[in-house]
Amino acid sequence: MSIADKIPADIRGENYTGAATCVKCHTSIGESFAHNSHGLTSSPVVNKNLLKLLANDSNSFAFNQIMKIKVEKRDSGIYQVAYVNGKEIRSQRFDVAFGSGEKAFTYAYWKDKKLFQLPLSHFSEIKTWANSPGFPKNAMYFDRQVTSRCLECHSSFVKTSVKQVSALAMDEEMEKGSLIYGIDCERCHGPGKQHAVFHLENPKEKKAKFITIYNTLSRKQKMDACGVCHSGNTLTTVQSVFNFQPGDKLADYYSQDFVSFGGGNPDVHGNQTAMLQGTLCYQKSEMTCQSCHNSHESIKGNMAIYSQRCISCHQTQKHTATTLAKGVLKTNCIDCHMPMQASKLISFQTAGNKNVNPYLLRSHHIGIYPAK
Ligand code: HEC
Ligand code: HEC
Ligand code: HEC
Ligand code: HEC
Numbered sequence: 198m199s200i201a202d203k204i205p206a207d208i209r210g211e212n213y214t215g216a217a218t219c220v221k222c223h224t225s226i227g228e229s230f231a232h233n234s235h236g237l238t239s240s241p242v243v244n245k246n247l248l249k250l251l252a253n254d255s256n257s258f259a260f261n262q263i264m265k266i267k268v269e270k271r272d273s274g275i276y277q278v279a280y281v282n283g284k285e286i287r288s289q290r291f292d293v294a295f296g297s298g299e300k301a302f303t304y305a306y307w308k309d310k311k312l313f314q315l316p317l318s319h320f321s322e323i324k325t326w327a328n329s330p331g332f333p334k335n336a337m338y339f340d341r342q343v344t345s346r347c348l349e350c351h352s353s354f355v356k357t358s359v360k361q362v363s364a365l366a367m368d369e370e371m372e373k374g375s376l377i378y379g380i381d382c383e384r385c386h387g388p389g390k391q392h393a394v395f396h397l398e399n400p401k402e403k404k405a406k407f408i409t410i411y412n413t414l415s416r417k418q419k420m421d422a423c424g425v426c427h428s429g430n431t432l433t434t435v436q437s438v439f440n441f442q443p444g445d446k447l448a449d450y451y452s453q454d455f456v457s458f459g460g461g462n463p464d465v466h467g468n469q470t471a472m473l474q475g476t477l478c479y480q481k482s483e484m485t486c487q488s489c490h491n492s493h494e495s496i497k498g499n500m501a502i503y504s505q506r507c508i509s510c511h512q513t514q515k516h517t518a519t520t521l522a523k524g525v526l527k528t529n530c531i532d533c534h535m536p537m538q539a540s541k542l543i544s545f546q547t548a549g550n551k552n553v554n555p556y557l558l559r560s561h562h563i564g565i566y567p568a569k
């Protein structure tokens with residue numbers, strides 16, 4: 198048997214092999230990846246993990262005096278159970294988790310070949326359950342379909358087919374067993390089987406072959422490789438984004454006009470690309486996402502390291518005496534120049550509260566903001 202026959206097959210096609218092969222040689226990246234938000238951004242629900250969330254919480258969300266959803270562990274899994282006046286009217290199991298839990302988890306259940314979102318999501322900031330973003334305030338809603346579009350940004354692959362349900366309507370079905378959870382190596386680097394086979398056969402070769410070398414990409418290609426998932430969720434696709442590989446152009450996947458796009462009013466949620474492109478830092482330098490983010494390290498919350506990345510371009514800054522009086526500037530440029538802002542698209546409602554809570558994200562519009 199040749200090496201090529203021995204390495205695992207992958208549902209995406211004969212050019213792919215799956216992350217298990219990649220991490221055999223790239224062990225340290227594999228280790229950091231196991232705890233990385235890209236890798237964890239979707240997962241099959243594991244009761245043990247979900248029970249940890251349940252431990253500190255009332256696990257109940259009242260819409261009003263008569264309608265309530267409870268999170269309950271039963272023999273066949275953990276469920277969201279809807280009650281009206283104390284009487285159970287519907288229950289659905291937690292099957293799939295969306296999000297690494299950084300800010301939130303939303304959940305879905307399988308019904309035949311479709312996924313539907315569960316009414317309650319878990320928000321890290323308030324450490325409890327709340328009505329899922331965009332869900333009705335006075336109804337316990339179980340029928341919001343989660344299409345492959347969510348998975349295009351939150352997973353590595355799912356096989357879909359389209360069924361004609363009437364003269365006018367098409368219905369999407371997804372193969373549960375084909376879903377590759379998380380964003381894996383080949384989702385960002387493109388198919389890597391030939392690369393893996395070559396290096397297995399040529400262990401002395403230290404120069405990468407048959408894989409896109411990131412540093413050889415143009416600035417635009419680098420921006421597009423992240424922008425495929427970080428340019429907002431309102432774009433219309435013209436072909437499956439699962440096919441995107443580094444080096445490809447965004448314009449071949451989305452129908453928007455990316456030249457004028459971003460001139461509008463981009464949201465902090467999901468659209469870091471347009472936010473950044475509107476700044477002087479971006480326009481007057483060769484800045485890319487890599488100026489501040491390395492895709493394999495996790496420096497979440499470490500403002501001092503991020504600030505060093507600002508200082509690498511801004512060795513000196515002209516701050517007024519009033520600004521300088523605010524303390525040690527050099528360890529946290531971020532909170533002043535990239536403040537947390539509320540998303541205009543997402544907010545969430547907590548129990549017994551008619552108002553909505555803001556969903557805060559880091560603004561990628563680097564600039565001078567009024568002092569707080
Ligand atoms: C048999 C060992 C082996 C396997 C398996 C392997 N690689 Fe590599 N890879 C290498 C070697 C050797 C290099 C060159 C040295 C280096 O950059 O680490 C490399 C380099 C790379 C690079 C760096 C290219 C650059 O920018 O310089 C990427 C990206 C990469 N591999 C991705 C993958 C992915 C994705 C997989 C799984 C599909 C994979 N590798 C599987 C051995 C392997
Ligand atoms: C296939 C879609 C996809 C691609 C490609 C992608 N991202 Fe992401 N990214 C996501 C999703 C989804 C999340 C939210 C993860 C979670 O659940 O917390 C995320 C989260 C992040 C985060 C916040 C979490 C962290 O690790 O600090 C950063 C930063 C980030 N991405 C940067 C990048 C950069 C830079 C690139 C390009 C090299 C990129 N992403 C490519 C989908 C993608
Ligand atoms: C979110 C997208 C993303 C994912 C997922 C991802 N990479 Fe990368 N990788 C990049 C980018 C972008 C670079 C270029 C340098 C950088 O930004 O860190 C890179 C660089 C590399 C390199 C060369 C530089 C280095 O750090 O050694 C290797 C090897 C590599 N990746 C392998 C992998 C493997 C193996 C996996 C899966 C375990 C993986 N990558 C997952 C985006 C990704
Ligand atoms: C165009 C890509 C894209 C699409 C489509 C998309 N998301 Fe996201 N999603 C992201 C990115 C990027 C983030 C993280 C950063 C942010 O909010 O800007 C994110 C964040 C999230 C989070 C919070 C993750 C965490 O760990 O805090 C959840 C939950 C989520 N998305 C669920 C969904 C669901 C459900 C759908 C489909 C209805 C969906 N997303 C569609 C890109 C996308």
Ligand code: HEC
Nearest residue numbers: 477478481482483484488506507510530531534563564565
């Ligand atoms: C790749 C280089 C680069 C990086 C990294 C960078 N900047 Fe900039 N930034 C620039 C350039 C170039 C300008 C424009 C300077 C000019 O025109 O005088 C600028 C302008 C600014 C301005 C003035 C903006 C305005 O609207 O007047 C602020 C504030 C700023 N940067 C803060 C930051 C902070 C904070 C960081 C880190 C989060 C950062 N920059 C990272 C290159 C960079």
Ligand code: HEC
Nearest residue numbers: 423427469470473485486488489497498499503531558559
């Ligand atoms: C000038 C530096 C800089 C650049 C360039 C930059 N980011 Fe960020 N980004 C940050 C900082 C700082 C944070 C906050 C990190 C934290 O809270 O730990 C952040 C957070 C994020 C998050 C998490 C969202 C949140 O609100 O927590 C995502 C997603 C992200 N960046 C994606 C990107 C993408 C995609 C690009 C390129 C289009 C990019 N970033 C370019 C500095 C930068």
Ligand code: HEC
Nearest residue numbers: 507508511513514515516517520523526527529530533565
């Ligand atoms: C306490 C909030 C605060 C902190 C911390 C802070 N800045 Fe500023 N920055 C400002 C304000 C406000 C201005 C406008 C000038 C002024 O009023 O001082 C400014 C102006 C700037 C400018 C434009 C003026 C110039 O130098 O061209 C740059 C660039 C800049 N800051 C970069 C940084 C960097 C890099 C850091 C971290 C090392 C940082 N700032 C930390 C509030 C802050």
